Amino acid sequence: MNQNPLDFSGKVALVTGAATGMGLATAKAFAAAGAAVVLADYREDLIQAEAEKLVTAGYKAIAVRCDVSDDVQVEQMVERTVAEFGRLDAAFNNAGVMARIAPTANSTREEWDRVIGINLRGVWSCMKYELRQMERQGSGTIVNNASVGALTGNPGIGSYIASKHGIIGLTRTAALEYIKHGIRVNAVNPGLIDTQVGRDVFKGDEQVYAGAAKSVPIGRAGKPEEIASAVLWLCSPGASYVVGHALTVDGGMTVE
Secondary structure, three states, X not given: OOOOOOOOOOOEEEEEOOOOHHHHHHHHHHHHOOOEEEEEEXXXXXXXXXXXXXXXXXXXXXXXXXXXXXXXXXXXXXXXXXXXXXXXXXXXXXXXXXOOOXXXXXXXXXXXXXXXXXXXXXXXXXXXXXXXXXXXXXXXXXXXXXXXXXOOOOOOOHHHHHHHHHXXXXXXXXXXXXXXXXXXXXXXXXXXXOOHHHHHOOOOOHHHHHHHHHHOOOOOOEOHHHHHHHHHHHHOHHHOOOOOOEEXXXXXXXXX
């Protein structure tokens, strides 16, 4: 009988932005699949509580405070992962923020630096240290969280859209650089997902959000767990021939 490709027993997974939403759902999914999980986020109280819940439920998990825009903290996050569990097999670089809505000419340098620093430079920094560890091992998988915003424009959130386009470029480049070292790098493009970041696009207007959700071809917003399923598959042996791909999971939003 073939082994379940989604069995991560004996593996170590790192998830950034793991306090809520897609990150937390993915961390829980990795744990349920048998992996030891590192939950990383700048909101230390939240990830500590979630890690404790996983441990109480019988899983292996630790919480690591990390602001991904700070290279030193990112390096320490990877070092802590290896010190605790001995290796790093899978990483979901999920941490990100939404831009404050403003037309390009009215946006500020401070806002550009904030969004790019977390969403794009943060992914680059995480990949940098994750890849170094995985190269030493000769194996590993990385999934970067981009967005359907990596495929289109969207008025008012230029820095966010630019950051997500950049993630796809980084993903494709790193994939080509490291596949010969046994490391697969891919990305996921979530559509409208029921998270706080997703709701922030609509300025907290629940009616507008509900209308947008209904307009998705599948008729609803996606669930964080549906992104987690895609991430685990991309990190699994079942996706062993998938390299440098950005998997769109959007309920049909971008189908033409």
